[in-house]
Amino acid sequence: MPTSQPILLKALRWGVLASVLLVILFGVIGWLVSGRTGLIGGVMGAGFAGVFLALTIGSITFANRFIGSDMYVVAFFGIVMGSWVVKFVAFIVAAVLLRDQPWLNPTVLFLGVISGVVVSLIIDVVVVAKSRIPVISDPR
Known part of the structure; x- marks a missing residue:
C-alpha cells in the first residue's frame, strides 16, 4: 500500500464522524425551521454529502x-x-427527482449538502496539512 493510505483512512474516519454530526445538526435545524419537511431535507442533505465523501475516499x-x-x-x-x-x-x-417534492424542504436539503461539502473539504485540508509523507516515493 502507498504511504498515503493511512492519511486517506484518517480522512475517512473524520469524514464519517462529521457526517453523522451534520445529519443530527441539520435534522434538528430542519425540524426547528419547518417541522417534518425540514427534518427530512436536513437529514437527506447531510447524508448525501457523507455518502459522496465516502465514495471519493473509498474509490481512492x-x-x-x-x-x-x-x-x-x-x-x-x-x-x-x-x-x-x-x-x-x-x-x-x-x-431532478427531489425538485418539487412536497414532503421535503429543498432549502434545508441544499444547505445540508453545501455544509457537508465544505466540512469535508476542511477535513481534507487539515488531515493532509498535519500528515507526514516521505519526500521520496514509495519503496518497491
Missing part, C-alpha cells in the same frame, strides 16, 4: 490496491474518475 483507497500493477495509473484514474461520474449522475438524478 480501493484503487490503491492495484499499486503493484503495470496498469496502476490507468486503473487508479479510471476508478476514481468513474466514481466521480457516478456521483455526478446520482446528484443530477436526485436533484
Whole structure:
C-alpha cells in the first residue's frame, strides 16, 4: 500500500464522524425551521454529502490496491474518475427527482449538502496539512 493510505483512512474516519454530526445538526435545524419537511431535507442533505465523501475516499483507497500493477495509473484514474461520474449522475438524478417534492424542504436539503461539502473539504485540508509523507516515493 502507498504511504498515503493511512492519511486517506484518517480522512475517512473524520469524514464519517462529521457526517453523522451534520445529519443530527441539520435534522434538528430542519425540524426547528419547518417541522417534518425540514427534518427530512436536513437529514437527506447531510447524508448525501457523507455518502459522496465516502465514495471519493473509498474509490481512492480501493484503487490503491492495484499499486503493484503495470496498469496502476490507468486503473487508479479510471476508478476514481468513474466514481466521480457516478456521483455526478446520482446528484443530477436526485436533484431532478427531489425538485418539487412536497414532503421535503429543498432549502434545508441544499444547505445540508453545501455544509457537508465544505466540512469535508476542511477535513481534507487539515488531515493532509498535519500528515507526514516521505519526500521520496514509495519503496518497491
